[in-house]
Amino acid sequence: MTESREWKWEIVNESIWLAPCEESYFYCEKWKKSRKKSILDIGAGLGRHAILFAKNNFEVAAIDLSEFGINYLNAWKEQEQLSICTKVCDMKKIPFQDHFFDCIWAYHSISHTDSLGFSEILEEIERVLKPEGEIYLSLSSKDSGFYSKGGYPQVDENTIIKTDEGPEKGIPHYYVDLDDIFALFNNFKIESIRHVDDCYRNGEIYDNKHYFIYARLLQK
Numbered sequence: 001m002t003e004s005r006e007w008k009w010e011i012v013n014e015s016i017w018l019a020p021c022e023e024s025y026f027y028c029e030k031w032k033k034s035r036k037k038s039i040l041d042i043g044a045g046l047g048r049h050a051i052l053f054a055k056n057n058f059e060v061a062a063i064d065l066s067e068f069g070i071n072y073l074n075a076w077k078e079q080e081q082l083s084i085c086t087k088v089c090d091m092k093k094i095p096f097q098d099h100f101f102d103c104i105w106a107y108h109s110i111s112h113t114d115s116l117g118f119s120e121i122l123e124e125i126e127r128v129l130k131p132e133g134e135i136y137l138s139l140s141s142k143d144s145g146f147y148s149k150g151g152y153p154q155v156d157e158n159t160i161i162k163t164d165e166g167p168e169k170g171i172p173h174y175y176v177d178l179d180d181i182f183a184l185f186n187n188f189k190i191e192s193i194r195h196v197d198d199c200y201r202n203g204e205i206y207d208n209k210h211y212f213i214y215a216r217l218l219q220k
């Protein structure tokens with residue numbers, strides 16, 4: 001299995017990682033209305049979504065392999081006087097007991113692994129989520145140029161290793177298509193899947209596509 005690798009946040013200089021994404025406001029309201037209480041943010045990065053959820057009175061836990069990211073979030077939450085349980089750890093071993101969370105938020109994070117690693121992460125997600133618990137996550141799409149046009153070292157059918165200079169250098173990226181999603185998420189009731197093309201970024205054509213999945217864990 002490919003080794004887990006954190007993002008090198010210390011070399012990131014993009015303010016997008018500090019403002020919550022659009023959908024996070026939608027799920028914040030949705031989960032408030034359905035009286036969800038606890039949210040786990042997996043691969044929280046600098047903590048932009050954990051902060052938003054905590055400001056909206058959810059009980060929030062945030063995990064990331066990056067010590068830099070978690071230190072940043074700890075300073076941010078102190079400044080905002082918010083309570084967030086933070087842990088530096090690998091999402092392949094989530095340090096919480098079974099059926100602990102009402103919701104899981106995994107935004108641009110759980111694709112940072114290979115096929116075997118992804119199975120482990122999904123098993124952990126199913127373990128810590130309450131039955132009927134809800135998840136919103138993104139996954140890299142096989143239609144992305146990074147995957148389909150090749151050029152990166154491939155470690156299994158779904159996984160390449162990014163080699164460009166930058167925060168993701170050496171990090172595995174796991175790509176899926178719709179068939180993969182249906183096969184992987186068979187313990188979930190999938191409520192919606194969107195396929196989004198980020199075709200332009202920072203003044204340049206960009207060929208990066210993601211699936212965004214909203215699903216509910218089925219009761220066993």
Ligand SMILES: C[S@@+](CC[C@H](N)C(=O)[O-])C[C@H]1O[C@@H](n2cnc3c(N)ncnc32)[C@H](O)[C@@H]1O
Binds near residue numbers: 063066069090112
């Ligand atoms: C693209 S960033 C997204 C950060 C955050 N979710 C956001 O939207 O701002 C991916 C994050 O996943 C973390 N990560 C990668 N592999 C991980 C692992 N095995 N366990 C925990 N975190 C991991 C990285 O360190 C990084 O902070």
